[in-house]
Amino acid sequence: MNKIKQKDLILYSGLIILGLAAPYLFSAFKVQLTYLCVLIVLAMTWNLQGGEMGYNTFGNILFYGLGMYLTASVQVGMFFPLAEWTESGGEKTFVHTTAQYFQGIGVGLLVSAIIPALVAGAIGYAILGLRGHYFAICTLGLGIAAGEIAGGIEIIGAGQGFTTPPFPAEIVDNEARGKFFYFLSFALLIGTFVFVKYIYGSRFKLILNAIRDNEDKAEAMGIQTMKYKITGWMCSAFFCGLAGGIMGGLIGYIDSTDVAFDGREMGVFMVLMAILGGKGTLWGPVIGATLFHFFKEGLWTLILGWQYVALGVLIVVIVIYFPEGLMGWLREKYPERFGEVIDEKDRKAQVELK
Amino acid sequence: MNKLVKLFITSISAITLALVSFTSSFAKVEGDYIVLGSAISLTGKYSSNGVHTQNGYNMAVERINKMGGVEVQGKKYKFEIIYYDDESNPKRAAQLAERLIKQDGVHYMLGPYSSGLTKAIAPVTEKYKIPMVEANGASRSLFTKGYKYLFAVLSPANQYLEVAIDLAVEKNGGKGVRIAQAFEQDAFSQDVRLGILDAAKRTGSEIIIDDKLPKELNDMAATLAKVKATKPDVLVVSGHTKGALTAIRQISEMKVDVPMLAMTHCDAAKLSKQHGKKSEYALCASQWHKNLSYKDKFFGSGKKYDRDFKKEFGYAPPYQSAESSAALLVFKDAFERANSFDRDAVRDALKTTEMQTFYGNIKFGPGGQNTAKPMILFQVRCKGDECENKVVAPTKWASDKFYHPIPKWSERS
Numbered sequence: 001m002n003k004i005k006q007k008d009l010i011l012y013s014g015l016i017i018l019g020l021a022a023p024y025l026f027s028a029f030k031v032q033l034t035y036l037c038v039l040i041v042l043a044m045t046w047n048l049q050g051g052e053m054g055y056n057t058f059g060n061i062l063f064y065g066l067g068m069y070l071t072a073s074v075q076v077g078m079f080f081p082l083a084e085w086t087e088s089g090g091e092k093t094f095v096h097t098t099a100q101y102f103q104g105i106g107v108g109l110l111v112s113a114i115i116p117a118l119v120a121g122a123i124g125y126a127i128l129g130l131r132g133h134y135f136a137i138c139t140l141g142l143g144i145a146a147g148e149i150a151g152g153i154e155i156i157g158a159g160q161g162f163t164t165p166p167f168p169a170e171i172v173d174n175e176a177r178g179k180f181f182y183f184l185s186f187a188l189l190i191g192t193f194v195f196v197k198y199i200y201g202s203r204f205k206l207i208l209n210a211i212r213d214n215e216d217k218a219e220a221m222g223i224q225t226m227k228y229k230i231t232g233w234m235c236s237a238f239f240c241g242l243a244g245g246i247m248g249g250l251i252g253y254i255d256s257t258d259v260a261f262d263g264r265e266m267g268v269f270m271v272l273m274a275i276l277g278g279k280g281t282l283w284g285p286v287i288g289a290t291l292f293h294f295f296k297e298g299l300w301t302l303i304l305g306w307q308y309v310a311l312g313v314l315i316v317v318i319v320i321y322f323p324e325g326l327m328g329w330l331r332e333k334y335p336e337r338f339g340e341v342i343d344e345k346d347r348k349a350q351v352e353l354k
Numbered sequence: 355m356n357k358l359v360k361l362f363i364t365s366i367s368a369i370t371l372a373l374v375s376f377t378s379s380f381a382k383v384e385g386d387y388i389v390l391g392s393a394i395s396l397t398g399k400y401s402s403n404g405v406h407t408q409n410g411y412n413m414a415v416e417r418i419n420k421m422g423g424v425e426v427q428g429k430k431y432k433f434e435i436i437y438y439d440d441e442s443n444p445k446r447a448a449q450l451a452e453r454l455i456k457q458d459g460v461h462y463m464l465g466p467y468s469s470g471l472t473k474a475i476a477p478v479t480e481k482y483k484i485p486m487v488e489a490n491g492a493s494r495s496l497f498t499k500g501y502k503y504l505f506a507v508l509s510p511a512n513q514y515l516e517v518a519i520d521l522a523v524e525k526n527g528g529k530g531v532r533i534a535q536a537f538e539q540d541a542f543s544q545d546v547r548l549g550i551l552d553a554a555k556r557t558g559s560e561i562i563i564d565d566k567l568p569k570e571l572n573d574m575a576a577t578l579a580k581v582k583a584t585k586p587d588v589l590v591v592s593g594h595t596k597g598a599l600t601a602i603r604q605i606s607e608m609k610v611d612v613p614m615l616a617m618t619h620c621d622a623a624k625l626s627k628q629h630g631k632k633s634e635y636a637l638c639a640s641q642w643h644k645n646l647s648y649k650d651k652f653f654g655s656g657k658k659y660d661r662d663f664k665k666e667f668g669y670a671p672p673y674q675s676a677e678s679s680a681a682l683l684v685f686k687d688a689f690e691r692a693n694s695f696d697r698d699a700v701r702d703a704l705k706t707t708e709m710q711t712f713y714g715n716i717k718f719g720p721g722g723q724n725t726a727k728p729m730i731l732f733q734v735r736c737k738g739d740e741c742e743n744k745v746v747a748p749t750k751w752a753s754d755k756f757y758h759p760i761p762k763w764s765e766r767s
Contacts, residue, residue, distance in 0.1 A: 031452045159538070160541050163477070177481065251474065253474040253477065259445045300439075307439065307441075
């Protein structure tokens with residue numbers, strides 16, 4: 001037991017050191033690294049529903065987009081009239097001071113974590129009674145509806161989009177902005193990982209699994225499944241909202257359907273990454289997101305114009321050859337490394353039965 | 355499990371290291387080449403206009419390089435452009451701009467297609483103090499943010515259709531008109547809308563329908579049904595290429611009669627080719643038309659540009675291509691006047707640009723917008739089955755008379 005813990009310790013401290021050093025080692029890649037952190041967070045939180053609970057949601061993008069708009073709105077609204085900021089005809093230029101910028105983004109992120117979680121609670125109460133495809137389709141609608149609604153609200157820029165406050169000009173260091181957002185997202189990644197890992201060691205995870213494996217039986221065992229489903233979704237929404245808030249600041253421009261409620265890209269990517277790595281595992285989404293990001297950044301520019309075709313092929317390959325994801329595939333190949341003991345007699349007996 | 359994870363992490367780090375070591379060798383000026391960067395929509399909803407933009411850039415690069423290139427400090431340089439596909443997505447565009455600047459070492463940028471994407475890229479170029487000459491981001495809000503490194507060769511979006519309202523009022527004997535309008539939910543079209551609102555206020559016109567259309571516009575039947583019922587004097591539609599195509603298709607299908615139909619992006623949509631007689635009488639805002647009398651020494655006149663472009667790419671150049679070509683002429687001029695590759699020197703030179711190109715006069719206002727060139731309106735007119743765009747406003751360049759009102763569908767053959 002102790003030995004495993006020691007191994008873990010080395011692994012985690014190694015990863016954290018790598019994470020902290022990354023923006024200095026690969027200075028030019030800071031934005032991509034920030035994206036990577038956020039993608040991992042999205043994949044990990046999706047995995048809580050899609051992997052552990054067996055509820056394939058396309059709705060997590062709702063919380064991401066919500067977080068994005070909330071952070072930016074709070075950041076502007078705390079110091080200036082929001083309507084004038086977003087009104088494109090306005091000639092006024094508001095400038096955040098350094099203190100205002102950081103206060104704004106701090107409070108904004110807080111709001112962007114809490115409100116999406118509450119929204120998840122409310123929506124979850126209404127729709128988590130649906131199961132299987134019905135739930136998936138229903139959540140698919142959520143993201144699309146949110147995008148269209150946000151595109152009609154004037155105070156957050158409507159179809160014009162919302163320019164988030166620029167990084168304070170008083171900070172002359174060109175690299176400061178990149179570092180700030182990287183470390184913010186890295187902190188979020190660590191927070192999410194610790195939280196998910198904690199869940200993995202808890203009864204809560206077992207309950208989610210029970211819901212996935214047989215919800216009726218779980219109910220019959222006296223588990224209030226609805227309560228746990230809602231709690232699970234709220235946890236995901238909390239981190240998705242934060243991820244959205246950070247991304248909004250990083251991108252600098254929020255568009256209702258293309259950046260915030262971007263179900264077509266982010267919404268699909270988070271599912272894809274979790275499945276690629278192996279849903280229902282702790283490391284699967286992390287590995288899936290990393291591989292996917294490398295694939296996307298490395299190869300997409302080489303096949304200009306064909307990247308979505310390549311993505312389609314990738315999805316087909318994953319579904320056909322790695323239906324359980326990379327982790328699932330490895331687990332099947334080397335079960336002993338995953339701590340699974342195979343009873344040879346039993347295996348032979350099963351083979352004979354076939 | 356941990357072993358595998360470790361193995362995985364090691365390999366990832368190895369790949370990253372490899373990536374780092376071979377991408378950081380680019381520079382702003384490499385040998386005889388001045389490297390420009392651009393994120394362009396080659397896929398996604400703006401892909402057709404993205405390609406028009408890219409063709410415009412490429413045509414100008416080729417022409418300038420062939421005619422001697424850019425002379426800086428007595429040495430001749432050639433232009434080269436690094437392209438990425440932004441997938442018509444602002445998030446991606448901002449990321450790619452960062453990539454062009456940080457990883458490819460680009461020091462001068464060309465704009466993407468559409469206002470939304472330009473809005474996403476401008477904060478990035480501004481942050482790194484990279485001069486960007488853009489040809490396809492017309493949104494007024496781009497020019498009110500105090501950007502110092504953004505220069506647009508085109509007229510701002512709110513000017514697109516204001517002239518059309520003036521024209522309608524004029525035809526109505528100076529009295530206000532009843533306007534029906536439908537705009538896509540994006541930065542550009544919403545700005546065109548603001549322009550119409552201003553014009554309506556100015557002329558005492560009334561807006562009776564004010565609809566918002568979704569992106570990826572494929573259906574506007576609901577708006578058209580309302581138009582049929584309320585009979586406005588003018589119908590204004592703006593939604594990039596798809597909006598123009600959808601509007602004409604459904605107006606002709608539903609036989610909607612309006613005295614005046616004003617739109618944007620007719621020539622990018624090749625309306626007169628795609629819909630032929632159905633698109634006749636449509637009034638279109640345009641940044642440029644080949645019949646205008648502007649000239650420069652690289653492309654000659656607009657007509658010559660039109661011929662050369664057709665020969666090269668097999669279709670008539672929409673204004674999106676023309677303005678993109680003009681962006682390169684502006685860059686060349688600025689480099690030569692700055693006589694240096696210093697970014698701030700180039701920026702200062704850009705700021706004092708005052709030149710004529712085949713596309714029009716170019717002089718930048720304090721916000722970076724081109725103040726020297728008016729918008730024009732043309733009308734689709736057909737002879738038999740051959741349809742053409744005829745310039746009808748402003749009167750200085752009008753080659754033809756404005757036909758008003760549009761005959762009813764029942765009277766059209």
